[in-house]
Amino acid sequence: MNIGDVADLSGLPAKTIRYYEDIGLVEPLRSANGYRSFRQSDVHKLAFLGRARALGFTIEDCRSLLKLYADTDRASAEVKQIAEEHLDRIDRKIAELTEMRATLSHLVDACAGDHRPDCPILADLAMEEDKTRTARAAD
Amino acid sequence: MNIGDVADLSGLPAKTIRYYEDIGLVEPLRSANGYRSFRQSDVHKLAFLGRARALGFTIEDCRSLLKLYADTDRASAEVKQIAEEHLDRIDRKIAELTEMRATLSHLVDACAGDHRPDCPILADLAMEEDKTRTARAAD
DNA sequence: GTTGACCTTCCAGTGAATGGAACCCTTATG
DNA sequence: CATAAGGGTTCCATTCACTGGAAGGTCAAC
Incomplete structure (x- = not known):
């Protein structure tokens, strides 16, 4: 999926999604043309981020929460x-x-x-x- | 008065006072040695700013409020x-x-x-x- | 003359994006 | 084939209101 679709799905602006990649919150793949290619799991992560941010969690909180979410032994x-x-x-x-x-x-x-x-x-x-x-x- | 005294009197950090000069909220004089020299009116202005900021007014609000304060025809x-x-x-x-x-x-x-x-x-x-x-x- | 407390300027960073410029890719249409 | 629209890309600057720190000048006391 390209960034525009993900933006629509997650409710986050494309700019913000790029920013989140920049700071290492998501790591989308890249297509042959250089476009970001988002998996279902990336979209899910971004939606998670959107909701966490909407609750006012800081980006660093979000990073920790994502890590905990991924860790089933948390x-x-x-x-x-x-x-x-x-x-x-x-x-x-x-x-x-x-x-x-x-x-x-x-x-x-x-x-x-x-x-x-x-x-x-x-x-x-x-x-x-x-x-x-x-x-x-x-x- | 030097910046340290003004900081003590107004409750604002010296750094903040320099910053306020930078953005044109106060215009202290200068002593021969290059030190800022604050008049009573500057101290008063800074205390005004401190209180306005404590009430959450933006810097631009503060600028407007100071202007209105100075304008007796407001x-x-x-x-x-x-x-x-x-x-x-x-x-x-x-x-x-x-x-x-x-x-x-x-x-x-x-x-x-x-x-x-x-x-x-x-x-x-x-x-x-x-x-x-x-x-x-x-x- | 040297210590220590002041003061100066300038540059960088904070948080979390957002705006814009300059440029590339894809698809449809004339 | 040209081109225009509507994606995408990177990189740099800006926001707000400071705050931290480096490098250095000044002053009073001992």
Whole structure:
């Protein structure tokens, strides 16, 4: 199969598939004309990668997961550990964003958003000691 | 003030401050010895930048916000718009992560995490049509 | 005069692709 | 036979916001 078909099947852009070959995640064969020739197993691997990436696993995680997938003697504990670490990363990220969101939405609510220059958002960023103090006082 | 003091005051690494000069966010003076010489206003700007970045604004957002801050004829609506767009970005990101989190934690819970090879996480990534089907059926 | 803590510039790398240029291969059509 | 469309190929540059490191200049103290 050529790269275009694989792109359609796996949902990954051809560019990305080439990149994945570059970094050694897949190793398609080559046809006589120099075109990449993907086996069924390559397509499967790429779809696997697509789903792992969609869950936010890093490329290095993906590499490990693929290795574990290929190893029928693996311990599921190894897989689980990777997934749990990733879950922690996600939780930390969500917490960070949620905090940003809280502060920001607070500021947005306080801002008139009209033609006048007075702006609690800027005031907060500038840390002007003002009447318009917000949650940032807790810093 | 030299860069080290400013780094301490603003909480930004010296490297980052140099980078911000590079991309034109601050323009410190120079002493005779070639050292950067920061005015009070530069320190203030850098602290502003630090807070804006901590809220997740992009560098380009920061550039716009600084410009608006300097412009006493601004309309707060302009500031608010930038903030609201950013809030949307955050919300989208949180939603994305929350979905990842849900799927992933589901899989983690289903995985024994022992010495045996059977693993619902890998099964899901490989899309094996199995007893261990999860929410992914909705795809 | 030498140590050590500063400061300088410049170059490379991060993650995970993505965009584009320049060029080759295949197939169909005039 | 020419050529045009629609594949494919490689290689290089760019993204974002820094960060690390090398090689070297400056300054204050001892």
